Amino acid sequence: MDFKELLMSRYATKKFDGTKIDDGKIEDLFEMIRFAPSALNLQPWKVKVVTDQDTKKKLSTASMEQAQIKSCSHLLVFCADTDLSGNADKITNLMKKVDVPDEKLKQVQEVMKIFLSNYDSETGIYEAQCNVFIAAITAIYAAKSLGIDSCPMQGFSAEAYSEILEIPSGIVPTILVPLGYPADKPMPKLRFPKEDIFF
């Protein structure tokens, strides 16, 4: 399936049929998510994977009882990892391990320093969250390429999710991607006209 076909056939699935997704497909999907791009390659995200039905029931209550939560096969809870400088250190160490030349490394570190200086503990979370949207939308396209449907979802209590899933502080639930096979049909896509967007 080429990207245009994938983009046009993807839709926000409102209800899944409960069929479990094959483990092999899930592995392929996770591998693609791992390669999503991010600002300065900081990859400021963690993904909590929920398959247990009892946990999904608890989460459903914290998600305005939206039907996707209980009916999906896998619920991916995309979280922001707000420790941007910790991730900067991690990626720097990875670069050292693969013998990135010193000059290049210094250059990257200099850019990271300028970039990180733009954020404090309050604004850093927004930058991390915007990057999380990249990973989540990559997951949605990657899932569709494997024949899996999904739905990007907000409308949940991040605090309740953190409590139910025992997510440590600093890791902030940001956007949900339930995965599965649909029990609904797509609606026609409505979009603003080109002249409303491009200027």
Place this chain on the structure above:
Amino acid sequence: MDFKELLMSRYATKKFDGTKIDDGKIEDLFEMIRFAPSALNLQPWKVKVVTDQDTKKKLSTASMEQAQIKSCSHLLVFCADTDLSGNADKITNLMKKVDVPDEKLKQVQEVMKIFLSNYDSETGIYEAQCNVFIAAITAIYAAKSLGIDSCPMQGFSAEAYSEILEIPSGIVPTILVPLGYPADKPMPKLRFPKEDIFF
């Protein structure tokens, strides 16, 4: 090209060769960007298209002289449209035009009301900006599917961009996507291991 191939061959192009992208391809790309998903389909984005070399020179100064700005064919400045409730009205009107049933319309309006109540003028911009990241990353994948390289970029002064491009207030430059044909080579992709991400 399937999505995995597209994802793995995409890279943050550091310098373009200056070749102009064919108008037909740009039209195809814009059409795909238009169909990017967004929270509640609010599409809170505008995209300023820059091709003029003199303007690019001015923008380069406001972008830490990163080489992509002057060497690209088209520079897409993805902006957040912070008027979330205005966009909610627009999409509601569009739904009325295509005769979405009254019951469905009421349901959507109710969800929109709850959603919008989560944001004030300060936090609404972050929600809009996270959605802009969806459109920008969709543009990057769509471009690659058309054989066009790109680079998601921050590291620019939004204020200077607004001034140079005469962007109205309420429309906030958020992320840049320069497009073109590369004059560099991709570096190997470095990513955190799976066990660092999924939990």
